[in-house]
Amino acid sequence: MKKFWKKKNISAREKSHSNGKALAMVESMAVAFAITCILFLVCGILLTYTFFSEAAVPTFSLATTAFSAAVAGFDWAKSAEKKGLLHGLLAGLIYGVLLLTILGVLRGGLELSSAVILPVALAGGGIGGVLGINLKRS
Numbered sequence: 573m574k575k576f577w578k579k580k581n582i583s584a585r586e587k588s589h590s591n592g593k594a595l596a597m598v599e600s601m602a603v604a605f606a607i608t609c610i611l612f613l614v615c616g617i618l619l620t621y622t623f624f625s626e627a628a629v630p631t632f633s634l635a636t637t638a639f640s641a642a643v644a645g646f647d648w649a650k651s652a653e654k655k656g657l658l659h660g661l662l663a664g665l666i667y668g669v670l671l672l673t674i675l676g677v678l679r680g681g682l683e684l685s686s687a688v689i690l691p692v693a694l695a696g697g698g699i700g701g702v703l704g705i706n707l708k709r710s
Contacts, residue, residue: 597632597651604644604667607639607643611636611640615629635644639696641693641696642660644663644667645699649702652704656706659705660702663694664694665694672690
């Protein structure tokens, strides 16, 4: 009987290349969350020592989410060969889901206003992915 499925021989170079991509994806997600933390600290300092209004915090939070997801999408797409939009959207999705999970754990649940985080993260990641793949080519 013939074998319909051939075992693919994966070289050590291909394994290390895929491990390098996975590591780059984890690192870019860590960078995105570090940026989020730094920007939220800046927001806290502005709230404490200036006349920065608390009414601006939700807008600042969404802008931070979009920017951090864009950074993650940019890094993911930069390490990809093609399909920058897809890699960026995936990075934004993972960033948004992780952020919502963290918020849900810290708050003891999610609010209705948290529903906007995922689309903003997807948009930011997609934009970052497109920029990452196009700037890599030039």
